[in-house]
Amino acid sequence: MKATYPVKGKDLLLKLDKLKQYVDTKFMDGIYNGAETDESIGQMQLRHLIRFVDTEFSDTTEMYERMKRSGRVSFDMLWTFMTPGENVVYRCGISDEELCGKIRKAVYKLNDSCPSKWCLQLRLDVYDYNCEGYQKYSRIKEVLLYENEKPLRGFEVYPYKFMEDSGEIEARLLDRGSHFGYLTSAVRYQYMEFKGSMYSKKRNYFGNMQIVKENADGRVMVDQFSFSKIVTDREMENAEPSLTVARDGRVRTVNISENPNHIYAQLVMDPNLKEITEHLVAQQLKNLERSELGRLDPIANKGDGCIIIYYGPPGTGKPSQLRHWQKSCRLSSLVSEHIGTGHISLRARTETC
Numbered sequence: 001m002k003a004t005y006p007v008k009g010k011d012l013l014l015k016l017d018k019l020k021q022y023v024d025t026k027f028m029d030g031i032y033n034g035a036e037t038d039e040s041i042g043q044m045q046l047r048h049l050i051r052f053v054d055t056e057f058s059d060t061t062e063m064y065e066r067m068k069r070s071g072r073v074s075f076d077m078l079w080t081f082m083t084p085g086e087n088v089v090y091r092c093g094i095s096d097e098e099l100c101g102k103i104r105k106a107v108y109k110l111n112d113s114c115p116s117k118w119c120l121q122l123r124l125d126v127y128d129y130n131c132e133g134y135q136k137y138s139r140i141k142e143v144l145l146y147e148n149e150k151p152l153r154g155f156e157v158y159p160y161k162f163m164e165d166s167g168e169i170e171a172r173l174l175d176r177g178s179h180f181g182y183l184t185s186a187v188r189y190q191y192m193e194f195k196g197s198m199y200s201k202k203r204n205y206f207g208n209m210q211i212v213k214e215n216a217d218g219r220v221m222v223d224q225f226s227f228s229k230i231v232t233d234r235e236m237e238n239a240e241p242s243l244t245v246a247r248d249g250r251v252r253t254v255n256i257s258e259n260p261n262h263i264y265a266q267l268v269m270d271p272n273l274k275e276i277t278e279h280l281v282a283q284q285l286k287n288l289e290r291s292e293l294g295r296l297d298p299i300a301n302k303g304d305g306c307i308i309i310y311y312g313p314p315g316t317g318k319p320s321q322l323r324h325w326q327k328s329c330r331l332s333s334l335v336s337e338h339i340g341t342g343h344i345s346l347r348a349r350t351e352t353c
Contacts, residue, residue: 012049013057014083019050068162072149078120081152081159082106082143089169090124090141090157100173101126101139101157111144118145122157 012019023046054061064080067073073081082088086103101124111119119142126139141157152158160169202212 010079012053013060019046022046067149071152071162073152074149075146078143079106079108081162082120082122082157086159087161088124088157088159099126104138111142119143
C-alpha cells in the first residue's frame, strides 16, 4: 500500500503553477484512447486535483489578482504574497537601510511579545559577510494584525517583484552587495575614510544594552578587510570582527571614500615627530632603489634595519599607516601596544620579533 501524506490546500494553491507543468496533454480527456496505465491514472488524478484547487480557491485567486494590481493587501491575504522562496526587501531595525533576503517560512501565529495579537511571522534567509566569508543565517520578521488593506511596500518586509521599479530595486541591492564584497574581500593596502554615523550596542548605567548612534567622520581604515571589522568602541589596533556591524547593516557602505593622498596629513601626533617619522620612512623607500654603497644611514650605529616607534590616540590610523608602509619597506614585524606600556615590556616584545 502506498504511503499518503497530508497536504494543506493553501500549499497546493502556492504550487499550482508548478503542478500544471506536470500535465501531459496526450492524456487529456477525448484525446487519449489507450489502455489504463499507472501513468494515465496519475495524470487523471492530477487534472482532478488542479480543477479542485482552481474551484476551491477561485475567490482567493480573484482577490490576489486585484490586490496585485492595486499594490494593497489585506492581512488575511499576506500569505499569497509572502511565499517561501520569494526574494524580499527588509529594513534594518537600526539603520533603516533596505537589505535583501529570501523567505524560508511564513506562518500565521500569535505574536510573541503581544500574545493576544496575531501576526504573520516570516523567517528570512540572509547572506552576509562575517569577516571570513559569506554565510547564511536566519532573521525573524513579523507583520502584526491590521485592519483593511495596506500598501505592500509599506511593510518592513515586502517582495520587490510586485513593485513597478523592481528592476531598479534589484540593481540597487546587487550594487550595494558588490560594493560591500569589494570593501571586505578585495581591497588590500588601500586607505579608506568613513564619513557618516555608525551604530553600536553599549550598556547604560542600569546594565541594559542600548543602541548608540555615533559620529564616525574621519575614521581611517586600511586593509584588514577592515570595513566589517571596525568597532567604534575599541582601539583601531585591536579591531576585531564585528558580526553585528557586518550583519545588521549598521554601517552605510555608500559613505566609504577612497582617497589615500590626504590620510597621512590627518594623523594626530606631535608635528616634529611626525615630520621626522615621515623623513625616515621616505629615506628608507629611497634606499630600496640604491645600491649598498650609495645608501644613507639616518641613525648612526643602529645596525641593520630600523625601529620606528609610532604613537597616537586610538582611532588615528597608526596600524593602518604602518601596514601600508610594511608593504613598501619590507618591515619584518609590527608590534601594537596600549598607551602606558612599560619600556621593559615593549623592549621584550620588539626583541622577540
